[in-house]
Amino acid sequence: MGTPEGHQGGPGDAGPLVRPYVMTWGRERSDTVQLDMISVVIAVREDVDEIALEPEQLQILRICRRAQSVAEVAAHMDVPVAVIKVLLGDLIARGHLLARAPFKSKSPVSRDILQAVLDGIQRL
Amino acid sequence: MASNDSDPDLDRAEERIPAALKILVAGGFGAGKTTLVGAVSEIPPLTTEELMTEASLGVDDTSGVEQKTTTTVALDFGRITINADLVLYLFGTPGQQRFWFMWDELALGSLGAVVLADTRRLDTSFPAVDFFERREIPFVVAVNRFDGAHHYDAAEVREAMSLPPGIPVVMCDARSRASGKEVLSALVRHITESTAVPV
Numbered sequence: 317m318g319t320p321e322g323h324q325g326g327p328g329d330a331g332p333l334v335r336p337y338v339m340t341w342g343r344e345r346s347d348t349v350q351l352d353m354i355s356v357v358i359a360v361r362e363d364v365d366e367i368a369l370e371p372e373q374l375q376i377l378r379i380c381r382r383a384q385s386v387a388e389v390a391a392h393m394d395v396p397v398a399v400i401k402v403l404l405g406d407l408i409a410r411g412h413l414l415a416r417a418p419f420k421s422k423s424p425v426s427r428d429i430l431q432a433v434l435d436g437i438q439r440l
Numbered sequence: 441m442a443s444n445d446s447d448p449d450l451d452r453a454e455e456r457i458p459a460a461l462k463i464l465v466a467g468g469f470g471a472g473k474t475t476l477v478g479a480v481s482e483i484p485p486l487t488t489e490e491l492m493t494e495a496s497l498g499v500d501d502t503s504g505v506e507q508k509t510t511t512t513v514a515l516d517f518g519r520i521t522i523n524a525d526l527v528l529y530l531f532g533t534p535g536q537q538r539f540w541f542m543w544d545e546l547a548l549g550s551l552g553a554v555v556l557a558d559t560r561r562l563d564t565s566f567p568a569v570d571f572f573e574r575r576e577i578p579f580v581v582a583v584n585r586f587d588g589a590h591h592y593d594a595a596e597v598r599e600a601m602s603l604p605p606g607i608p609v610v611m612c613d614a615r616s617r618a619s620g621k622e623v624l625s626a627l628v629r630h631i632t633e634s635t636a637v638p639v
Binding site: 391398415 | 447460461462482488489512515519522526527546551621632635
């Protein structure tokens with residue numbers, strides 16, 4: 317694990333952006349997992365070893381008992397998307413979370429899916 | 441499934457995880473983007489902050505070093521569950537021009553877009569139209585009827601915005617779910633006609 321770099325960290329000059337990066341040990345990007353804002357994540361199991369995890373990680377796993385997008389987890393945790401990606405990446409790497417990549421525009425969406433979307437909108 | 445070392449928890453999680461699609465709602469500042477997202481979303485719109493690193497060339501010639509500034513951009517979004525395997529997210533794009541640098545990242549992978557036009561300030565939606573046209577992202581124009589504003593008809597809006605004939609123009613009330621559903625339906629039909637591969 318790296319140490320936070322680049323923050324002078326003197327009392328009083330720590331802006332609101334510093335704190336999320338303490339949670340991620342100063343890293344700005346996840347090393348292993350490429351997450352999109354709308355990658356969907358879900359907790360793999362309900363029982364976890366609470367002692368082995370940080371409070372933020374436990375909170376994320378609770379939020380992810382239902383499938384959620386990265387953006388939703390960020391909103392619920394009240395941290396920027398860039399920060400939540402790092403935290404989620406750790407939990408994925410340790411097998412606590414499963415992620416599913418979103419549809420990409422470069423692969424055209426099939427008519428079946430578009431019809432499902434249309435049906436879903438009309439059921440609202 | 442026949443595998444001996446399969447993890448039942450993991451298998452179950454795999455079954456419960458949907459794939460996501462994204463539609464953007466763009467338009468000028470105050471055009472009603474968040475209102476429209478809120479009208480159709482099954483959850484109250486959420487706000488998330490994206491930290492964006494904006495690279496700009498150093499002004500100081502002697503340094504020649506690229507300056508990087510980090511900006512926080514707030515995004516409002518909502519969710520529509522399509523079925524057990526699909527979930528649709530609607531993202532309101534930031535209205536202020538100085539946040540344009542993040543549109544590429546937002547636009548990447550999006551199914552299509554709604555350009556919300558405010559008839560009191562039609563010109564504020566021109567940049568969004570340009571943006572989606574250049575990237576060949578399918579879009580519809582939804583004209584939000586503000587109380588007290590002059591009510592143009594679709595043909596007048598189309599002409600004023602110089603829209604190509606294929607782009608649907610829909611009148612809407614961004615506060616109304618029924619109206620929002622019509623806008624999104626028009627967009628999905630337009631996407632089906634313009635991009636979908638038959639399967």
